[in-house]
Amino acid sequence: MTWQTKQLSEVLEYEQPTPYIVSSKNYRDDYKTPVLTAGKSFILGRTKEKTGIFPSKDLPVIIFDDFTTATKFVDFPFKVKSSAMKILRPAKNISDAKFLFYMIQNITFDHTGIHKRYWISEYSKIEVPFPSISEQKRIVKKLDKVFENVTIAKENAEKNLQNSKELFESYLQSVFAKPGKDWxxxxxxxxxxxxxxxxxxxxxxxxxxxxxxxxxxxxxxxxxxxxxxxxxxxxxxxxxxxxxxxxxxxxxxxxxxxxxxxxxxxxxxxxxxxxxxxxxxxxxxxxxxxxxxxxxxxxxxxxxxxxxxxxxxxxxxxxxxxxxLPPLLGQKVIVKKLESLSLETKKLEKIYEQKLADLEEFKKSLLNKAFKGEL
Missing domain, CATH: 3.90.220.20 (DNA methylase specificity domains)
Known part of the structure; x- marks a missing residue:
């Protein structure tokens, strides 16, 4: 199947976020509408504001941080924190939003050293390989299935990593919570x-x-x-x-x-x-x-x-x-036990950290294959 080459501006339309900027930062978990940023935190909180909410009929979209080029895929109504982003919509009948989101994850773009807005001036002009809408949907279906399993594996690894850290902290806490009679x-x-x-x-x-x-x-x-x-x-x-x-x-x-x-x-x-x-x-x-x-x-x-x-x-x-404080000999005995447990904990942490790194590398390699038409 032949893929065409297109600029991102040909397959994505942008909208300024100004109508959807939240008025108040009075967020609460029990409020309905999430307030978003394209950065790592993604959902900053929830607002009770009832106007200026991005409409369901225009979903899904991609939010694009205009300064860092970070992106998030959004398929629910939302408001935004600031104007430092673009809201990207797929061009009708030729583009799939999820496909384009995955594609952007595969783009290498250097934005270090210069603080400026990038979508209009540079990013939208990036040329990408672009298949038919049916092929886009086929690729998305495959990637969604694999990435769902990757997400589960990452969550398990992160949980195990946290558990290993908490194991040492729990023992450390018990040492000082139960001092001996000679302390x-x-x-x-x-x-x-x-x-x-x-x-x-x-x-x-x-x-x-x-x-x-x-x-x-x-x-x-x-x-x-x-x-x-x-x-x-x-x-x-x-x-x-x-x-x-x-x-x-x-x-x-x-x-x-x-x-x-x-x-x-x-x-x-x-x-x-x-x-x-x-x-x-x-x-x-x-x-x-x-x-x-x-x-x-x-x-x-x-x-x-x-x-x-x-x-x-x-x-x-x-x-x-x-x-x-216990006597010096007691301190040395405790330190020896703590160092032994700390060593084992760090070994476990390295295993789980490597697992997380491997999963990220697998995602990158899969995306790379997908957009070479090899999936």
């Missing part, structure tokens, strides 16, 4: 030397000494991908009060509170808006790390944190925060 209650400030980094804003430069902030603390590690650099003078000044040594623990105090990291290499950086725990010989750094990483500690800190736009916990608060 003694104290405060973080009494058990450890608790400091924090600078709160000033030193001048950044292209190279020099790294300045670690809360944004650089990730799960169990320091991330230097978007690190900023300071002069040697500023580095030395900051380190007069908060020099980081191997074996210390760093803890995010602002924004995403938590993400404790044990410093396992000789550091050559300074810290800003980050708590610093120096561990005495009678304590175990990893025991404290697991304590600070536990859900009940983070939940308590977040509920008691100050600030409105950006939550934070102060140095005084951290020093006074209560902790129950």
């Amino acid at each position: 003694e209650e104290t405060s973080l400030g009494d058990a450890y030397d608790v400091r924090d980094g600078t709160h000033d804003s030193p001048r950044y430069q292209k190279e020099g000494y790294a300045l670690v902030t809360s944004k650089n603390l990730k799960r169990d590690l320091l991330n230097f991908d978007k690190i900023k650099y300071i002069s040697e003078k500023d580095y030395q000044k900051i380190n007069e009060r908060s020099k980081v040594d191997k074996g210390d623990i760093l803890f995010a105090m602002i924004g995403t509170i938590g993400n404790p990291v044990v410093v396992e290499v000789e550091p050559n950086f300074a810290i800003k808006n980050v708590a610093l725990f120096k561990i005495p010989k009678e304590q175990n750094a990893y025991f404290l790390k697991y304590f600070l990483d536990s859900k009940f500690v983070i939940d308590k800190m977040m509920s008691e944190a100050k600030g409105t736009t950006q939550k934070f916990v102060g140095l005084g608060y951290l020093r006074s925060f209560k902790i129950k």
